[in-house]
Amino acid sequence: MWTNEIHEVITIVSKALRNAGIEYAITGSVASGMYGEPVSTQDVDFVVRMNEAQARTFTLALPQRFYRNEESLANAARNGGMVNVIDMDTTFKVDLSVVPMTAFHRSVFERRQRVELQPGGEGLDVVSPEDIILMKLLWRKDSRSVKQWENALSVARVLGARLDLKYLFEQAKTLGIEEDLVKLRDEAGV
Numbered sequence: 001m002w003t004n005e006i007h008e009v010i011t012i013v014s015k016a017l018r019n020a021g022i023e024y025a026i027t028g029s030v031a032s033g034m035y036g037e038p039v040s041t042q043d044v045d046f047v048v049r050m051n052e053a054q055a056r057t058f059t060l061a062l063p064q065r066f067y068r069n070e071e072s073l074a075n076a077a078r079n080g081g082m083v084n085v086i087d088m089d090t091t092f093k094v095d096l097s098v099v100p101m102t103a104f105h106r107s108v109f110e111r112r113q114r115v116e117l118q119p120g121g122e123g124l125d126v127v128s129p130e131d132i133i134l135m136k137l138l139w140r141k142d143s144r145s146v147k148q149w150e151n152a153l154s155v156a157r158v159l160g161a162r163l164d165l166k167y168l169f170e171q172a173k174t175l176g177i178e179e180d181l182v183k184l185r186d187e188a189g190v
Contacts, residue, residue, distance in 0.1 A: 005090045007121070010044055013085070013094050014124045016061035022050040025112040026126045027135055028095070029151060034115060035129040036154030043084075043093040047108065047127070050098060052077045065089050104171060107131070129155050130168050137177045137184065149184075156188035163190065 010026065017024045028045030050058070055077040059070040068085040076083040076098045084095045099105045108131045114123040127135065133152045140148035156163065165185070172181040 006041075006044070006092060009087045009090060009092045009094065010124065011122055012063060012066075012087075013044070013046070014122075016058055017046070017048065019061045020050070020054045020058035022048050022054045022058060023109060024048045024096075024125055025108060026124060027097075027132060031126050031132045032136060032151035032155050034126060035132060036151065036156075036158045039151065039154075042091075043095055045095045045097065047097050047099045047105070049101070049109065050077045104134075104175060107171070108135075129159050130164050130171075133163070133168065133181075133184070134171050134175065134177070137172070137180045138175060140180070141177055152184055153188055156184055156190055160188070160190050165190070 010030070014024065014026075024046045026044060027047050028043070029039050029041040030044045033039040033041070052074045055073040056070060059068055059073055062068055062085060065088050066085050067088055069083075072083045073096075075081075076096065080098045080100055082095055082097045084093050086093050099108075108127055111128040111131060112125045113128055115126045116123055133155050136148045136152035136155075139145065140152070168181060169178065172178040
């Protein structure tokens with residue numbers, strides 16, 4: 001699945017986020033690979049809620065081996081959007097998306113789950129399987145990305161009837177991705 005180096009980077013960044021008081025949830029390919037079929041990746045995506053002071057504290061909490069730009073982090077905290085940090089030892093990139101507090105994103109944070117990446121390892125906050133499907137379909141909405149579709153489909157195939165379909169369809173309708181979710185459900189055989 002992922003190398004020990006990737007686990008280490010995710011653990012270090014998660015700890016720095018917690019130490020700065022920043023709410024986070026791991027998303028993207030790492031999350032879809034946890035719930036669905038494993039995928040290889042060279043980055044990890046986090047959705048975060050942070051203010052400018054927390055962004056500056058996070059900058060200080062990261063070990064020196066991480067490239068980061070304090071002003072970019074503070075700007076993302078003020079205005080939303082994405083910013084990244086890079087582990088210079090592994091060249092592994094961490095994307096932090098400061099999300100708006102829409103009803104959907106509030107739900108994402110409320111539904112996140114504590115997951116161990118390695119047995120006996122530290123628990124990390126990860127978006128729910130339903131929310132990773134919705135996020136992948138949202139990211140795909142404009143790009144029509146095959147990768148986003150395959151990641152969402154993988155989660156649906158692996159978890160099948162264990163998914164909260166009521167929640168999925170309620171959110172998909174609100175987010176304008178209901179047609180894609182129907183196609184995904186049918187293709188996954190859920």
